[in-house]
Amino acid sequence: MNKLIALIACSLVTGYTFAQQKRPLDVKACTSWNRIDNPKLSPTGRYVTYKIVPTERGYSDSDKIPTILYDSKTGKKCLELRDVDNFKYFNQDRQLSYTQTDSTGKTLTYILNLPSGKKTLWQHRESLAPIKGSPVSAALVKTAEDKAKNIKSHDNLIIRNLKTKDSVCIENIVRYDIFNEGRSIVFMQDRDAQRQIMYGAVAGPYKVMLKGEKKAMPTYFNFDQNTLTGRFDINDSLYCRFSLKHNSIDTVLCVDEIPVPENMKIARISLTRNPNYVMLEIGDKANFGKKRKKETRTKDDSFELELWTWDEKEVPTLQSASTYQRAAYDKYIYNRKTRRLVKIAPVEGNMLMPYRELGDVNYLIYTDETPYLKQKEWREKIPFDVYAVDIHTGQSRLIGKEYREQPKWSPTGRWVMMYDSHKRNWNKFDANSGAVSNVSADIPYPVYDETHDKPAPAPSYGIAGWTADGKYVMVRDAYDWWKIALDGSKKTVCMTRGNGRSSQVSYRILYSNMDKEVFGADEKVYVLGVHHKDMSQSICQIDMKGNVRTLMHGDYMYNIKAFSENHKYCLWVRQNVSTFPDLCHSTANFTNIKRVTDANPQQKEYVWGSVKIVEWKNYEGKQNRGLLYLPEGYDSKQTYPVIVQFYETHTEEKNHYIMPLLSSAMANATYAMSNGYIVFMPDIHFTIGSPGQSTYDAVVSGVDWLVGQGIAHKGKIGLQGHSWSGYQTTYLVTKTDIFDCAQIGAPITDMVTGYLGIRNGSGLPRYFMYEDTQSRMGATLWNAKEQYRAMSPIINADKIHTPLLIFHNDNDEAVAYEQGRALYLAMRRLQRPAWMVNYKGEGHFVMKPAAQKDWTIRMMQFFDYYLKGTKEPRWMKEGIHLRDRGYDQKYDLVK
Structure with missing residues (x-):
């Protein structure tokens, strides 16, 4: 079987011209790539440990892979340790401990002296438990x-x-x-x-x-x-x-x-850093220590009934007999100065406490999602109301309705920042006066995500941080940081001086083990700069005066793995379409860069490709962007087959390294480029209520532009989509014949039954996807009957003239198998060319390696037949009858 797969995989590249010293990727090559597991930087930053693991091995199956120790001082690997676990550096990185299991199953502990590698066995009866930074x-x-x-x-x-x-x-x-x-x-x-x-x-x-x-x-x-x-x-x-x-x-x-009311009992006590206040949960004594009576009922096993009730809290698919619920009680605060006990929140209220300390304030806040609990079936996030409560009297009042983002306390416990997603502004709550005021009105640009195109309210760009004295908060717009004086004593200013917007660079939080939200006066904050023009990235530092210093910039995506505990060194990766994210070691200022790993040296043996951002005007008259992946050695005078694939937006992924792997759903872009295909990924921005039409306006206009530029040629254009883009692809082939073939995976083909379905994995009704999130209808079925009908491609299946390869597995946990099968049945009844593959027992994606190999071969043979003009494989010509299933895969081409 493996020999046959290899032979067929080689046949996929017939007729493709490539550099003599390189060869196209094949199925075997896609199983030869490695990943890097468990990269760690030692406390002083001198040493790095990691594993090079074949991608075919699961993450729980990498125990037998050796751990490599790299010494940044020498720039070399100094040790390779097999079958070891529980690494711990100590004594200022002079020593390293680990455990190892011998042939008898006994776990032994060893100490390594570094950098010599001298090993000693820990022979004491107690465990080795080094104290951080010491011997x-x-x-x-x-x-x-x-x-x-x-x-x-x-x-x-x-x-x-x-x-x-x-x-x-x-x-x-x-x-x-x-x-x-x-x-x-x-x-x-x-x-x-x-x-x-x-x-x-x-x-x-x-x-x-x-x-x-x-x-x-x-x-x-x-x-x-x-x-x-x-x-x-x-x-x-x-x-x-x-x-x-x-x-x-x-x-x-x-x-x-504490003057606890009669017949009441303290359930929980929480001390605050402020010695004057104690937080308590208090409940009725009668509710304490109650034991559930042992059931004496007899179960009727002759049949099993599942009853669905219209107004119960959860549908049966979400119900669980073993769900653990922590007992909840009313919340109180006890003032040790005044000796007063005050109820500050009901049992359903969720107290939001200052995360550093509770100041001498007059108000606290709590949230309550009770009015919206049933909405979890049609909302992505359950909304909640926000209440302010006077801690001296217990009187509460509503200060925020249907919020989606949790309010955040300032470091000193005086202020609360609250994003109102309906008014799309930041409010400030003063815990002394109880006043609420808009603090983003002076910011001349939106503080909400302007690219948000889902029915749910747009989220904020977020809070970048706070000054340690609690006087200022930094709020983000699309590009810059804005410094707001919480006491209103100073005018709101652009902390980054507009540099982000003027240069079209977004300053985003750079996540690492040095993450902070509270900044000292001399703080220099690491941020990621995203350059929107070309989607290159930079790593920068912003000081508290707003000075921006670029430490590194390139046509890459950057990711920080760790800074050393002394903040002197850094372990990080960079990647782009042709650069695997190997580990790099450097100073914390990104000087003296050393490449630690070379995980996939075999890449230089294969034909690769490149990517660029392209831009055109879509059918709505708006500028549209997308990614265009071109084969290595691309010649504009030649004709290439094109695969169009998409999901939502892709241009931010321009510098993502697409590892050449077997396909679990859609074609691997790197594999396709290596085998002579152009891959086009257009961005799609949706209009609520017409997601299919939005897809058409972006994708088909982009394809027309490619044809006009001589990049794509009619007769050689294929289309592909999976899951949400499986729906979009199905919609497109009912509206245009510009595509010569289409591969559709796990699609929703009928918006009506899709809306009324339940996700098999989570048990959650699918309403939320249509009313609030990805499917972008923004209304119930009954409030938008015609729109749901118009956006349901199965109704217009008779207009499909494009040959289809449909992929849907019968154990799909996200999209009902019947949706893809309905498309196949429609094509069969209409007698239009269509094939459907079902890897029985597999889910939304194909996960078994053998099935991934099979799917990669069949999918590329389908595209090769329609777009390259190769011979038809026998499985497309003859099908695979039950008697041949598992015996004859029919990969070979018809003679």
Whole structure:
């Protein structure tokens, strides 16, 4: 079978002229590519670990792939470790630990000295648990009970300095935290009937923080290494804070002091950083500790009935008997100064608390989605109302209706930023006065996504960040950042000075392990610059004065894997249509760049291609853009077959590396280019209520433009779409005969039954896709009957004259199999050329490698026959009858 596949794959490239030293990609080549798994940068930034894994191996099947250790100082791979796991750097990257399982199944731990690679076996009875940044390991060892010696079961803490070989054992330990780079410790320890909290240097001597009988002592403590403060509670009754710096303990709260209403009980207590306030959840005593009565009912197994009720909370496909629901109660705040307990939110309210601290404010906010819960079947996101509540009186009022984006507190807990998706502006809520005001009115450009073309309200461009003093917030427009003074004392200014808009560059958050939302006065924020003209990208830094410094710019897409903990070095990748995203190491300013990996050196053996952005005027009279992929050595005087494929918009993906893989749905653009095809991907911007017509206006106008430019030629133009674009492709072939063949995957062919369907995977009714999101009808079926009919291509199947290859699997979890099958049946009844493939048991995509090979071959043979004029494969000529299924795949061409 493999030999036959290889022979057929080679036959796909017949007649294609290519450079003598290179060859076109084939099916076998598509299984030879590698990916990079688990790239990690060491804390100091010197070392990189990663795995080179064949793409055919699953992500859970890469355990046997060796881990490679790269030393940036030498610029070389220094170690290759097989069958290892649990990497941990310690001692300022001088050492590395890992585990390895031997032939008997025993897991062993090793220490590597770096960069020498000298390996030693960890032979101590406790686990190796290095303390970050130090040569110290600390781990617990359990001592079993020994009744003969009157020893109870307990834990001992073993602390070892791997550099000096010194060790310390602290017996009967309950809880501990080691800090100060392994030099200091705070711990809880039992001694007979006594318990104590102690602290000091790891090797001692230790100071006593608290001591007493076990039953009157805490069972745990939390500790903040930065502030050297901690907290604990005793029997959920007495809440305390302690400070190692001042060797002090302060009582924050005694539960007995809270005036809980009669017949009510405290369910949960949350301490805030502000010692004056305590958050509580309180409920009726009668609802606590209730046990569900054991059922004595007898089940009737003679049949099973599923009853669908019109007004129940969820349809049966969403119901689950095992759904876990955390008990909820009314929310209260207790003011320790005034000793007042105030209800601030009902049980259904979701309190939104400041994420850093709760200031001395008069108001808090909560959200309530109760009025909209049933709408989850026809809304992408469940809306919610926003309420402000006076924490002194408990009086609440509505301040935002049907919001879609969660409000965000300022760092100091004084202000809340709220995006109103209906009015499309940013509001500010003052937690002191309770006032709400529009703070984006002075920004002369939209703060919402102007390209949003779905029925749901347009989302905001987002908040870029806050100043640490809480005085300013940075709001984004399509290009720049705007600095808003929250107290209104200063005029709103364009922080990036309009540089983004004037140069058509969008400054976006650059996601990495250094993500921040709160910026200090001297902060330099890493951002990604997206250059809209050519879709190149840059990595920039913006300081708090608005200066923009470009660190790197190129015709690539960039992605940061990690910055080192000392912020001196960076691990990152760049990619474009011909550049695989290999790992690169550099300084944090992107100087001294070193390429770490060369995962796919075989690429240079194959014919490749290039991509460019093209632009034309569509049938609506608007400028339209798209991507044009051209074979390597493209000659404008030659005639090439063209595959048109699309989804929504593609130009932002211009510099995406399309790895040559077997197809799970649509044709791989790199594979197609390598085999002599032009691939055209037009952008589509939709008009609500007429998604099919929007597709026609963009796609067919683009194809006309290609023909007019001499790039595409009638008789050699194919069309392809899958899922949402499967619908669009079906619509197009009912409206035009410009395409010589079309491959349609997992399509919705009837908007009416599509709207009334249920997604098999999630169990969710599909209303939301039509009323709120991708299908873009923006109305119910009954409010837009004619539009649904007009946008349903199955009704006009009699107008299809284009040969079709339909792909739909019977276990599709997203689109009902019957939708694609209906298109095949229509074509069969109309006696028009059509083939349908169903990889039985597969879902929305083909996932089994063998099936992917088969689909890649059949799909490209279909395009080759209609667009290149090759001979017809036997499966298209003869079909595959049940008796031949699995025995004769009929790849060979008719003689």
